[in-house]
Amino acid sequence: MLAVKVPKREAEKIRRRLIELGVLARGYVPKREGEFVLFPVTEPVEGFELVETDFERLERRPHSYREVVEVPDEVRPLLPSSFDIIGDIAIIELPEELMPYGEAIGGAILRVHRHIKAVFAKGSKVSGEYRVRELIHLAGESRTETIHRENGIRLKLDVAKVYFxxxxxxxxxxxxxxxxxxxxxxxxxxxxxxxxxxxxxxxxxxxxxxxxxxxxxxxxxxxxxxxxxxxxxxxxxxxxxxxxxxxxxxxxxxxxxxxxxxxxxxxxxxxxxxxxxxxxxxxxxxxxxxxxxxxxxxxxxxxxxxxxxxxxxxxxxxxxxxxxxxxxxxx
CATH class of the missing domain: 3.40.50.150 (Vaccinia Virus protein VP39)
Structure with a gap:
């Protein structure tokens, strides 16, 4: 495969230049050779040293848990397109028809979103004087305390004991x-x-x-x-x-x-x-x-x-x- 060979110290600047020119080949891992970096390109680029080499393909990661979860086809249209992420805990609202597949759904969320450590389903509506809801553990760690980051602050909380x-x-x-x-x-x-x-x-x-x-x-x-x-x-x-x-x-x-x-x-x-x-x-x-x-x-x-x-x-x-x-x- 055609590649440009550039000094390591200039690699990032040249990578951006190749993107601007529209010639950087997507889906491949750049290769290091000593003090040089090799970038795959789709056509010859004037002003750069050109070589032929092989590149590893980038593994495409799924963007949504719905791409990898295994549920029957008849309930697949019911899969929610979104869920709440509080710290490293995901909370998803599942219709009754999907509850038997809760463990598979939770596992798929963990697989796609590596920073999430625990997945829960909403077991009830927010209610009571304290505005909390019942949560059903689906996958990952069985804990409800986390630290959530937003707007430059950190908030420690227990999703089962407080409203957030x-x-x-x-x-x-x-x-x-x-x-x-x-x-x-x-x-x-x-x-x-x-x-x-x-x-x-x-x-x-x-x-x-x-x-x-x-x-x-x-x-x-x-x-x-x-x-x-x-x-x-x-x-x-x-x-x-x-x-x-x-x-x-x-x-x-x-x-x-x-x-x-x-x-x-x-x-x-x-x-x-x-x-x-x-x-x-x-x-x-x-x-x-x-x-x-x-x-x-x-x-x-x-x-x-x-x-x-x-x-x-x-x-x-x-x-x-x-x-x-x-x-x-x-x-």
């Missing part, structure tokens, strides 16, 4: 960019701290409340893990905290029930402060019901609200979306 969604990383960064240096933030439903720890990098002080003792335990660990000293963890019902502190920015990441805590949020934000409210809405009417509730509570308290931004965060169910509404409170 990796799909909100972009939304958390959006709020981080809006946060101003020196602000006081109140994270009403903090979990293990994905908002609180991130915002602590910019804010003056972050109050982080959660009713789940496991969440607060991991939040305390994550404060140390990320070397931030301006997060105040609060274990308990947020209703007992509201109004006892004043924040420039309030985060209400409890989309199923956030509307029940609007009064607490407005009592805790300073005049002119911003609330980040999350909810669920049908595709045909994403925001209006939530807007009405926000206006009703502000009127009850004698406040006014100014809507700043409304957006779809992510799909939640068929024709249903997780939505975000940012609004300013004027007292």
């Amino acid at each position: 969604s990796p799909r909100l990383a972009t939304e958390r960064m959006r709020v981080f960019k809006k946060t101003q240096p020196g602000e006081v933030v109140f994270d009403m439903f903090a979990g293990v701290g994905p908002y609180a720890v991130l915002l602590a990098k910019k804010a003056k002080l972050v109050f982080a409340c959660d009713i789940n003792p496991w969440a607060i335990r991991y939040l305390e660990e994550n404060i140390g893990l990320n070397k931030v000293n301006n997060v105040v963890p609060i274990l308990g019902d947020v209703r007992k905290v509201a109004g006892k502190l004043e924040a420039d920015r309030v985060i209400m990441n409890l989309p199923k029930f956030a509307d029940r805590f609007l009064k607490e949020a407005m009592l805790s934000v300073r005049d002119g402060g911003v609330v980040h409210y999350y909810g669920f809405g049908p595709e045909e009417n994403l925001f209006s019901e939530h807007e009405a509730k926000i206006k009703a509570v502000s009127k009850e308290l004698g406040f006014k609200v100014e809507f700043l931004e409304e957006r779809k965060v992510r799909p939640y169910a068929p024709r249903q979306f997780n939505i975000a509404i940012d609004f300013r409170v004027l007292k």
Whole structure:
């Protein structure tokens, strides 16, 4: 096979040049010979030393577990196209028809995604006061604790004991960019701290409340893990905290029930402060019901609200979306 022979010290620069010229042969492993590197090419290249040699072929790795998993043809169309990855743990939602093949599906995920060490299936919906779900072990290590990395921070958590969604990383960064240096933030439903720890990098002080003792335990660990000293963890019902502190920015990441805590949020934000409210809405009417509730509570308290931004965060169910509404409170 035709190849160019180049000095090892210039190999990377020349490799990029061959790609630009469109002559680097794909699917082969470059070869080293002493102080030289040989790159396979599809045609002669002027200005380079040309040689003939053999190259090893690159083994193509599958891109999806669905390429390698062995399940009957009649259920193959039911295989999910995606799943959540939290640290080195994968959590997949399987329809009932696929549960008998859970071990094979889990094994395929481990084979394709080498960094994943454990695979679980969702055994129930998120429920209860602590917002957790039952998990069914499919393959790999039988553990539920991991360290997840996102937005430049590390979060230690147990996926069976606390609520955490990796799909909100972009939304958390959006709020981080809006946060101003020196602000006081109140994270009403903090979990293990994905908002609180991130915002602590910019804010003056972050109050982080959660009713789940496991969440607060991991939040305390994550404060140390990320070397931030301006997060105040609060274990308990947020209703007992509201109004006892004043924040420039309030985060209400409890989309199923956030509307029940609007009064607490407005009592805790300073005049002119911003609330980040999350909810669920049908595709045909994403925001209006939530807007009405926000206006009703502000009127009850004698406040006014100014809507700043409304957006779809992510799909939640068929024709249903997780939505975000940012609004300013004027007292």
